[in-house]
Amino acid sequence: MKTIVIKNFGGPEVLQLAEMPVPMITNPSQVLVKVRATSINPLDYQIRRGDYESFFELPIITGHDIAGDIMTVGEAVKQWKPGDKVYYSPRFGSSGGYAEYHLTDESSLSRMPDNISYEEAAAIPLIGGTVWEMLVVRAQLKKGDSILILGGAGGVGTLAIQVAKSLGAFVYTTGQSVLHEELKKLGADVVIDHHKENWIEEIKAHTNGKGVNVIIDTVGGTTLSGSPLALADYGSVVTLVDIPQPQNLINAWEKNATYHFVFTRQSRDELHQITELIENGQVKPVIDSIYPLEEVQKAHQRIEDSKRDRPLLGKIVLTV
Numbered sequence: 334m335k336t337i338v339i340k341n342f343g344g345p346e347v348l349q350l351a352e353m354p355v356p357m358i359t360n361p362s363q364v365l366v367k368v369r370a371t372s373i374n375p376l377d378y379q380i381r382r383g384d385y386e387s388f389f390e391l392p393i394i395t396g397h398d399i400a401g402d403i404m405t406v407g408e409a410v411k412q413w414k415p416g417d418k419v420y421y422s423p424r425f426g427s428s429g430g431y432a433e434y435h436l437t438d439e440s441s442l443s444r445m446p447d448n449i450s451y452e453e454a455a456a457i458p459l460i461g462g463t464v465w466e467m468l469v470v471r472a473q474l475k476k477g478d479s480i481l482i483l484g485g486a487g488g489v490g491t492l493a494i495q496v497a498k499s500l501g502a503f504v505y506t507t508g509q510s511v512l513h514e515e516l517k518k519l520g521a522d523v524v525i526d527h528h529k530e531n532w533i534e535e536i537k538a539h540t541n542g543k544g545v546n547v548i549i550d551t552v553g554g555t556t557l558s559g560s561p562l563a564l565a566d567y568g569s570v571v572t573l574v575d576i577p578q579p580q581n582l583i584n585a586w587e588k589n590a591t592y593h594f595v596f597t598r599q600s601r602d603e604l605h606q607i608t609e610l611i612e613n614g615q616v617k618p619v620i621d622s623i624y625p626l627e628e629v630q631k632a633h634q635r636i637e638d639s640k641r642d643r644p645l646l647g648k649i650v651l652t653v
């Protein structure tokens with residue numbers, strides 16, 4: 334089968350096309366899936382360049398989203414059968430989706446929503462569970478709350494805007510001016526251009542100094558120290574981004590703020606919540622671009638390039 338293999342850590346050029354044997358079922362609860370589409374997450378280029386070196390042995394097949402068809406099932410598998418359409422996020426540390434076939438335990442599988450394509454489905458699993466964990470499990474976002482989503486045009490941001498809207502929140506986000514109309518169509522009420530405006534000052538001005546109930550951080554930097562300045566009393570800050578340097582959180586006391594640090598556990602139950610929102614039309618996957626698997630190097634270049642001609646909007650998908 335066709336795969337993309339990483340034999341050395343490095344730039345996009347280490348993603349190499351290779352032929353490998355189709356994996357065989359060796360455990361009765363396993364399932365073999367024909368991968369139809371996969372996608373790019375920052376986690377993939379972080380693994381590729383060696384940020385998680387201690388968790389992986391080379392060679393690596395990365396790829397944290399899969400949409401495809403079940404080919405064969407182990408003898409203990411009762412819930413699934415050949416031909417079922419599934420989508421899921423391979424477990425962190427295991428072999429991933431940049432391949433024609435993927436072997437997994439049945440416990441990781443979710444039924445693919447019936448109203449979207451394989452490409453759209455592949456844009457969802459990792460960010461789907463992540464967004465539900467951030468907004469609902471951690472921040473407990475509810476109708477009438479206000480939320481600021483930093484990085485609204487990214488994979489996480491485009492889904493978070495839609496889920497926040499479906500929960501009845503008033504949504505602020507950041508994004509380049511050229512994308513403001515698109516972000517409003519997704520459900521953002523107010524969009525702040527992070528290249529031209531200071532989001533803390535903008536949020537203070539829009540909320541008469543009161544601040545927002547929830548801040549979702551998908552960009553890192555000094556967001557954790559700055560967030561209390563734009564947060565309402567007893568508000569929550571939820572971050573996804575590892576903190577490379579110590580930050581001063583002294584302003585959080587005055588706001589009685591709560592901080593949540595999220596590292597996705599690829600939860601099938603959380604993904605089911607997103608499946609429902611997709612099937613009832615409240616959420617639609619946002620696809621920035623689609624490349625064939627063979628052009629994976631170009632796809633990684635696009636997501637990593639901070640000086641792109643056309644700004645990123647949503648997820649980059651690979652067809653297999």
Ligand SMILES: NC(=O)c1ccc[n+]([C@@H]2O[C@H](COP(=O)([O-])OP(=O)(O)OC[C@H]3O[C@@H](n4cnc5c(N)ncnc54)[C@H](OP(=O)(O)O)[C@@H]3O)[C@@H](O)[C@H]2O)c1
Pocket residue numbers: 374375376459460463483484485486487488489490507508509527551552554573574595596597598636639644645647
């Ligand atoms: N902990 C976890 O479990 C977990 C799970 C998923 C993702 N993540 C992390 O979350 C982050 C976002 O993931 P993603 O998939 O959404 O990434 P992405 O698709 O690459 O999106 C990044 C977005 O952030 C925007 N951005 C960059 N710097 C910004 C700034 N200073 N202010 C406002 N916006 C800014 C970019 O806009 P421009 O085009 O204007 O630069 C882009 O739209 C990544 O670091 C990823 O590793 C963590």
